[in-house]
Amino acid sequence: MILAVCLNPAVDVTYVVDAVRPGASHQVSTVHRRPGGKGVNVARVLAQLGEPVTLCGFAGGAPGRWLRAALAGSGVIDRLTEIEAGTRQTITVVDDADATVFNEPGPPLTTDDWTRFTETFDELAKTCEVAVMSGSVPPGAPGDAYGLLVRRAKHHKITTVVDASGSQMLAAAEAGPTVLAPNRAEAGLPDAGPASLFAAASTLAGRTGSAVVISAGRDGLVASDGRHGWTATPPRQVSGNPTGAGDALTAGIARGLAHRSPLPDVLADAMALAGAAVAAPVAGQIDEPLYRELAASSSVQEVAPCP
Amino acid sequence: MILAVCLNPAVDVTYVVDAVRPGASHQVSTVHRRPGGKGVNVARVLAQLGEPVTLCGFAGGAPGRWLRAALAGSGVIDRLTEIEAGTRQTITVVDDADATVFNEPGPPLTTDDWTRFTETFDELAKTCEVAVMSGSVPPGAPGDAYGLLVRRAKHHKITTVVDASGSQMLAAAEAGPTVLAPNRAEAGLPDAGPASLFAAASTLAGRTGSAVVISAGRDGLVASDGRHGWTATPPRQVSGNPTGAGDALTAGIARGLAHRSPLPDVLADAMALAGAAVAAPVAGQIDEPLYRELAASSSVQEVAPCP
Numbered sequence: 001m002i003l004a005v006c007l008n009p010a011v012d013v014t015y016v017v018d019a020v021r022p023g024a025s026h027q028v029s030t031v032h033r034r035p036g037g038k039g040v041n042v043a044r045v046l047a048q049l050g051e052p053v054t055l056c057g058f059a060g061g062a063p064g065r066w067l068r069a070a071l072a073g074s075g076v077i078d079r080l081t082e083i084e085a086g087t088r089q090t091i092t093v094v095d096d097a098d099a100t101v102f103n104e105p106g107p108p109l110t111t112d113d114w115t116r117f118t119e120t121f122d123e124l125a126k127t128c129e130v131a132v133m134s135g136s137v138p139p140g141a142p143g144d145a146y147g148l149l150v151r152r153a154k155h156h157k158i159t160t161v162v163d164a165s166g167s168q169m170l171a172a173a174e175a176g177p178t179v180l181a182p183n184r185a186e187a188g189l190p191d192a193g194p195a196s197l198f199a200a201a202s203t204l205a206g207r208t209g210s211a212v213v214i215s216a217g218r219d220g221l222v223a224s225d226g227r228h229g230w231t232a233t234p235p236r237q238v239s240g241n242p243t244g245a246g247d248a249l250t251a252g253i254a255r256g257l258a259h260r261s262p263l264p265d266v267l268a269d270a271m272a273l274a275g276a277a278v279a280a281p282v283a284g285q286i287d288e289p290l291y292r293e294l295a296a297s298s299s300v301q302e303v304a305p306c307p
Numbered sequence: 308m309i310l311a312v313c314l315n316p317a318v319d320v321t322y323v324v325d326a327v328r329p330g331a332s333h334q335v336s337t338v339h340r341r342p343g344g345k346g347v348n349v350a351r352v353l354a355q356l357g358e359p360v361t362l363c364g365f366a367g368g369a370p371g372r373w374l375r376a377a378l379a380g381s382g383v384i385d386r387l388t389e390i391e392a393g394t395r396q397t398i399t400v401v402d403d404a405d406a407t408v409f410n411e412p413g414p415p416l417t418t419d420d421w422t423r424f425t426e427t428f429d430e431l432a433k434t435c436e437v438a439v440m441s442g443s444v445p446p447g448a449p450g451d452a453y454g455l456l457v458r459r460a461k462h463h464k465i466t467t468v469v470d471a472s473g474s475q476m477l478a479a480a481e482a483g484p485t486v487l488a489p490n491r492a493e494a495g496l497p498d499a500g501p502a503s504l505f506a507a508a509s510t511l512a513g514r515t516g517s518a519v520v521i522s523a524g525r526d527g528l529v530a531s532d533g534r535h536g537w538t539a540t541p542p543r544q545v546s547g548n549p550t551g552a553g554d555a556l557t558a559g560i561a562r563g564l565a566h567r568s569p570l571p572d573v574l575a576d577a578m579a580l581a582g583a584a585v586a587a588p589v590a591g592q593i594d595e596p597l598y599r600e601l602a603a604s605s606s607v608q609e610v611a612p613c614p
Contacts, residue, residue: 015398015409020329023405031411062373069369089320091398093409098330102322102400104338 002046002254003124005133005149006039006057007141008106011067011089019095034282035067036090038135038163041247044284047075051255054079056120058138060107061086079124081117083107106138114141121149125156132161132254134247137168144171151175159257163250173208179253180204181213183246194231198222198303202229211263215249217242223267228302230264235297238275244283249274264300272298309353309561310431312440312456313346313364314448315413318374318396326402341589342374343397345442345470348554351591354382358562361386363427365445367414368393386431388424390414413445421448428456432463439468439561441554444475451478458482466564470557480515486560487511488520490553501538505529505610509536518570522556524549530574535609537571542604545582551590556581571607579605
């Protein structure tokens, strides 16, 4: 069983309009709602792959109830912690030209919310092989939330994968998760090429003892476990919606670790999943036939460690 | 008891951002949510005035549950009909310059939804003196929904006030409600001055047998019952948020009719309520001290009927 942690899930709402005009009133022609947040996307991809997955984190208010109802039947086991404050919404307004996004702040957590969550996390960690933690953290969570959770997971002797950014990534890194898997923007290197990314991954891996995987979208990924290094480029470019591709990659890493596969094989498979997510219309899904096609030709190249 | 009809209530969400930029991702700094829809605003103003009021219409899904929970304790008696489809949301994005609005379409009603609603309406009409109907109609409602409801109300021998636009206003007019109360935009005359509005009100009153009140915001209102005519200008201009001022006016008309006050007195009082709503921060509220001040100096002038 994989434990997917989503501290800040969302109800992702998409509005279709003719054209976004600041100051105007728009009649929305079409509305889509789906469960969102990076950890939820990870859990959904794992469930689609038939991988047993339990979701923990926070859900509250009417949006939280909607999210839980929408997850029912997805295959994801829902162990979200009920909170008083309402789960955030994201609004993406799509017109012919662009997507305009409005992100609500996450629900403020109380100390009691966090305590109840960690009790659930400990209980679930006892029965899972891997804990995978992704995305932002709502206000009121400890500043080193991911660090605390990695230490708890290590106490339970389970494998950990963390995809976070900024201070939460640094807090996770200090606790030494099995794999740190930011994308290049989350790693603070939005415009870096493979060589710079690989240097950053090697340095971080050397300091933390974690394997570090930095994903770079269409440019593939770089990885280092401190002794060995790898780069990988996608077997072919896929057109579609890149939102959620990084979450499919993270899901692939978690699944590979749960299956105790060698890291190069894990990375090749995860990159195929990321490509197959681009071809799926919404985040949290993959195109299964494309996944099988890409997995057959996806590979990683071992590179010399940085001097 | 006044029966407020809100066929298409909404959860009104306000986002505060720095500046709306099409194609960009915005972090929302502040989120406000409140029950909305014209009929809900009418009911809330009546409740604030201490007037017994029951709300009927439709509510569904997570937003519908949120709306009902938010109305609890407001003094409005909730007799909304539960539906499967979700109550609509409106998103108003406020920056330093402007308000940008995204209106979701209303929830599609089934035939069974409408039937269950009309049963509730009939039951409530038996114990109410006035039915006041405001605002848009969700998809799936009959094309002459307000006409049907006015006829049902007349069958129960109760007074009716309708604030609607377009084909729904015309359908209501054909059924001859006690008062038709569109604003000038809803009446199809967004730029008309008092003389043209008064001519339109007189003509419509003559054809329908209804009293017709057309509100014109800061310019006041015109009214005709087919034999007598009135105009009124606000005793003074109030600065603030005009959203919901028309709903306060409609609430005032419904309350005056419930108290069997003469129409000129009803109109003067309703205009004071509209002004007091402008001074309140959100729709569905009035500034009570200002209402008392404005009511003391609000009056209407009888004008000669149109030739």
